[in-house]
Amino acid sequence: MQGRKVIITGVPGVGKTTVINEALQTLRDEGVEYQSINFGSFMFEVAKNDDVVQNRDQMRSLDRAVQKQLQQRAAQAIAKVPGNVLIDTHASVKTPKGYLAGLPEWVLREIMPDIIVLVETDDDQILMRRLTDETRARDKEGSRSIAEHQQFNRSIAAAYAMMTGCTIKIVINADFLLDRSSSELADVLR
Numbered sequence: 001m002q003g004r005k006v007i008i009t010g011v012p013g014v015g016k017t018t019v020i021n022e023a024l025q026t027l028r029d030e031g032v033e034y035q036s037i038n039f040g041s042f043m044f045e046v047a048k049n050d051d052v053v054q055n056r057d058q059m060r061s062l063d064r065a066v067q068k069q070l071q072q073r074a075a076q077a078i079a080k081v082p083g084n085v086l087i088d089t090h091a092s093v094k095t096p097k098g099y100l101a102g103l104p105e106w107v108l109r110e111i112m113p114d115i116i117v118l119v120e121t122d123d124d125q126i127l128m129r130r131l132t133d134e135t136r137a138r139d140k141e142g143s144r145s146i147a148e149h150q151q152f153n154r155s156i157a158a159a160y161a162m163m164t165g166c167t168i169k170i171v172i173n174a175d176f177l178l179d180r181s182s183s184e185l186a187d188v189l190r
């Protein structure tokens with residue numbers, strides 16, 4: 001039987017990786033297996049080999065044509081992974097020249113997801129999480145700009161649903177309510 005392909009997205013710092021790890025642990029305890037794949041890591045491996053970036057946060061500023069090529073190569077590699085797959089990525093990426101679609105036609109055609117999950121929370125909470133995360137070179141932006149990005153992601157997700165027939169699920173990952181968001185994600189994946 002063909003596995004399920006679920007894509008999970010959310011603006012940087014919303015906590016999608018944290019929610020994924022919790023949900024997958026719950027499912028593992030029940031014997032449900034998913035392979036978790038970070039789209040950005042696949043892109044970064046290709047970009048590093050091509051010697052175009054030194055860290056993953058620099059990828060957002062690459063030329064659009066280069067980002068397109070990295071997306072395409074990452075999607076082709078991910079499409080070959082068998083079984084149930086959970087792909088951690090972005091509905092859109094904020095670049096210096098505007099929003100870049102994270103799941104354009106050349107990515108969706110390869111992956112053809114069953115479900116796209118949008119992880120969201122209050123703009124102020126995202127701002128605080130970014131400010132306290134010292135492990136990353138997060139872009140500096142205010143809560144109004146974060147709100148705009150979250151709104152844009154909902155709009156572009158509707159276009160992805162039209163292109164693939166997938167469903168769109170919104171999961172809210174509020175402060176101190178990680179149990180709730182991870183159990184909602186686990187329900188989607190069962």
Ligand code: AP5
Pocket residue numbers: 010011012013014015016017018019038039040041043056057058059060067071088089090093101102103129130132133136173174175176177178
């Ligand atoms: P990626 O690696 O996905 O970077 P990211 O969005 O910054 O993702 P992170 O995993 O770092 O953040 P997160 O939102 O998962 O938050 P976390 O769990 O760490 O992508 C890297 C790059 O790849 C992108 O910038 C882009 O250039 C490129 N890329 C990727 N996909 C692409 C695509 N499709 N097309 C083009 N380019 C693409 O949590 C953050 C903090 O919040 C932590 O401190 C955590 O403890 C805290 N936290 C989480 N949940 C809670 C909670 N409920 N309460 C309180 N604190 C919480």
